[in-house]
Amino acid sequence: MTEVDQQIERARATMARISEDYRGQMGAQYRAHGKRLKRKATSVGARLAFIFAVNAIILIAAGVAGMVIPLGLFGGLAVLLLMAAVTIAIAIAPAARAPSEKALREVDIKSLPAKTERWLEAQRPALPAPARGMVDRIGTRLETLSPQLGRLEGREEEAYEVRRLIGEQLPAFVNDYARVPEPLRRVERNGRTPDAELVAGLQLIEQEIADMTARLAQNDLDSLSTRGRFLEMKYRDETGDR
Known part of the structure; x- marks a missing residue:
């Protein structure tokens, strides 16, 4: 292979890595966008269900009260106004707040x-x-990572490392950036801007979470490999064909 061919192969490998990274990034963004839309739809659906339930309770209460004391025109109008007020109040109520940094340190x-x-x-x-x-x-x-954490019983050191990374260091790192005045975030300091420092730190955290997931899944991977070899030895015939 000539030097030109080698350079072409290296260029192709580089382009393939860039393309793979781009697809991974776009896939993550697409999934994250889908989750945001799903959460928003769930929130809207929950509000509508709550509005319907509260208004149903008001109507039932009004019906029961009407059997004892006739409500009349003004009573019926008062019920409608109450239902409208409740509907508006629920519709414009602020969404549930995200957990605080302190809550992340204490959550299960x-x-x-x-x-x-x-x-x-x-x-x-x-x-x-x-x-x-x-x-x-x-x-x-x-x-x-989430499904892996259900099997951490008796593995206190690994649980501590997970909690320390995603429950303490990650929030603290992002909050450190948030405290930097906005005009200074794009000013280079020690060879790197705070914006670039943030991205580099998040990349390290992402990779560490991936490594943690792989370590926690190691027993399952070993079990799968062992069972696969057992099945090959037990059920493959002498010629190696199925």
């Missing part, structure tokens, strides 16, 4: 990834565009 380990993801989502609008992409990728990593 099994609920920690979902709570951290909600906390990160609340910080997302204040972050620069590259960091928002990293937040989406971290959200995907947390979603993958």
Whole structure:
């Protein structure tokens, strides 16, 4: 292979890695956007259900009261106004607040990834565009990590490391950035701007969450591999064909 061919191969490999990273980033952003839409739809549906339930209770109470004391025109109007007021109050009520940084340090380990993801989502609008992409990728990593945490009983050291990373260090790091005055976030300091520092730190955290997930799944991976070899030895015939 000539030097030109080698350069072409290296260029192709580089382009393939860039393309793979881009697809991964776009996939994470697409999934994160889908989750945001789903949460919004769920919130709207819950509000509508609550409005319907409260108005139904008002109508039932009015009907029972009407059997004892006739409500008349003004009574019926009062009921309608009450229903309208309740509907408006529920519709404009603020959404549930994201968990606080203190709550993340105290929440049950099994609920920690979902709570951290909600906390990160609340910080997302204040972050620069590259960091928002990293937040989406971290959200995907947390979603993958979550099922693994249900099997951490008796593995206190690993549970401590998970809690320390996503319940303490991640929020503290993002909050450190948030305290930097906005005009200074794009000013280079020690060779890097705070915006770039934020993205680099989030990349490290994302990779560490991925590594944690792999370590926690190691027993399952070993079990799968062992069972696969057992099945090959037990059921494959002498010629190696099925």
